[in-house]
Amino acid sequence: MEALVQLGMVSELPSDAQTDEIRETKDYFVHRNGVRYAGTHLIIDLWGATNLDDPDHIDAVLREGALATGATILHGHFHHFSPNGGVSGVLVLAESHVSIHTWPERDYAALDIFVCGECDPYKALPALKKGFQAERVQLAEHKRGLIG
Secondary structure (H helix, E strand, O other), X not given: OHXXXXXXXXXXXXXXXXXXXXXXXXXXXXXXXXXXXXXXXXXXXXXXXXXXXOHHHHHHHHHHHHHHHOOOEEEEXXXXXXXXXXXXXXEEEOOEEEXXXXXXXXXXXXXXXXXXXXXXXXXXXXXXXXXXOXXXXXXEEEEEOOOO
16 A cells, blocks of 8 residues: 555545545536526427438437537437337437437427536527428426526
8 A cells, every 4th residue: 555655546635636626526507597407408399390210310410409509419329110110219418318209100209308507408499490390399498406
């Protein structure tokens, strides 16, 4: 153990760099209009939508939307149920997630976008409208982790 201490690999107290890092740790909660919360969760229904049976297209549209919010994409996974069937998928973000479930036979898609920190989920809407050519968009917002 003494040899490790001499090499600087083990210490009982954090170094100045470590304590500075701890002091600057950010919790990524949002503070807007006197309200503090974890993030914004949008529930989005697209009606009269197109390209809902193409996993590659869906992946590309959701990635464009996620990047527009300011989020960092970590991983994506999309499942096509059968030829001409629906798609379920998710993008895992450093700031949370984007998910989709489609019913191409009804020209309908259900999405949710949850982001924390400085990301703005509303900035994804133009990419979704353009990419799926939705005739109608229903939208609901929920503030997650509301503190007050």
